[in-house]
Amino acid sequence: MSAVTPGDAGSDRRFALPPSADERTLLDTFLDFQRDALVRKCADLSDEQLRSRPVPSTRLSLLGLVRHLATVERWYFQGVVADAPWPGDLFDLTDDFDAPFHDVADATGPGSFAIWREQVATSRRIAAALPLDAVGRTPGTGAERSLRWVLLHMIDEYARHLGQADILREAVDGRTGE
Template sequence: MRLEQAYDAAMSDSRMALPSTVDERTMLRTFLDFQREALVRKCAGLTDGQLRARPVPSSTLSLLGLVRHLATVERWYFQAVLAGDRPGDLYDLTDDFDAPFNDIADATGAETFVQWRAEVAASRRIEDERSLDAVGRTPGTGSERSLRWVLIHMVDEYARHLGHADILREAIDGRSGE
């Protein structure tokens, strides 16, 4: 791809189409939603078996495990930290803190994405009800986290795991990219 084509492709990215002068909340929400949508794109068109596959020999990661983990992170930061709710764990973490990644033998893409979408919807409702300066407390430690911090952290969390998803998807069927 020529440099000009790469630049044109980057500028057509929906994140780049956002004017740089929009308010902070719109920018944070747009960047996070872009990351959320990228997760869906990276899993699109795969069978349950492919979503459960662990195609990188040195890793136990799967696309389905990543989706389950991100659903858990959505629930934790928005419902437990910001809203102060005790929604319970999505997965049984009693014997394995990494259960969202590991206990996938019977999980399906359909049920996993229904749960993930429900967590994202709850996160959006909680975000809509608060100012960026609203502060919640981390259960157990009492550490304060503002909504602004949570939104930035969520962009980071998704971006990091989308890098993993790129590698997994490419190992499954050769597809990569946004």
Template sequence: MSAAPGASDRRFALPPDADERTLLDAFLDFQRDALVRKCDGLSDEQLRARPVPSSALSLLGLVRHLATVERWYFQGVSTDAPWPGDLFDLTDDVDAPFHDVADATGPETFALWREQVAASRRIAGTRSLDAIGRTPGSGAERSLRWVLTHMIDEYARHLGQADILREAIDGRTGE
């Protein structure tokens, strides 16, 4: 007999009076972990596959994009340090993280993503939710609270795409 839905989900183990920061961190980490679960057990070829005829998306492309988004919002917006630059700036294609996957591998892509997530956690861990950062270029102000909430949204949207891609590859989706 399998566990009840959500039984292993850490978000549901949080006490009802958990503070806002704990909730935001737990929900974002759940989304990050879901990305790994959706790609688990696939070969590099499967991770690079674009199995939906009407889309150029691949699972590796999504992971590369989310590494880029982690870097942008935490190392670019949420810190006072100089912008370290884009991860994938070899072409003029703004969607290069999605498109340039022909030579990408799962291990190298996930290592890069994990580096970005670790940097994001370090940066977020040193700031209050009310800390204001500025978007490189435009100077638009964003609180860390806004960034964490947006990152939950960013992962959730792309994890829906990952479900469709995974299902087209081998019939699995999962939580």
């Protein structure tokens, strides 16, 4: 695991990605870097700002991204890697997997980030206990996914949504950068 965990880095500090390391260290560190970027993108904003949908062409909000990524952490690490039955909806919303993106009217930053941090901690525990070649099955379909695949997918998932977060944050208060 990396020395810096989401929330530890603060809103202004960065941590260096290793230029060379073993595969596991690189995967864990790059995923933690993405996780920490989510925290930085949401730093110093009010609940109202986190819930806002500042880009007219989308229903996305920064808080919706946090809630979605908490759900994705739960799905892939608990539901797929741990090969457990779907552990349930984090936000008691609907059967719509995308509901965490949109149903944020009553959500708070501290509450949503607490859930997200809990899911990240659980994901880390599950991943740390298994080799990269460990295989889990997707609930419902039974499709096999290795831990390596899940870690790479999660890096991709965060990276895509962080691009959205860049645009949302700039639209909320003009802040840009990593």
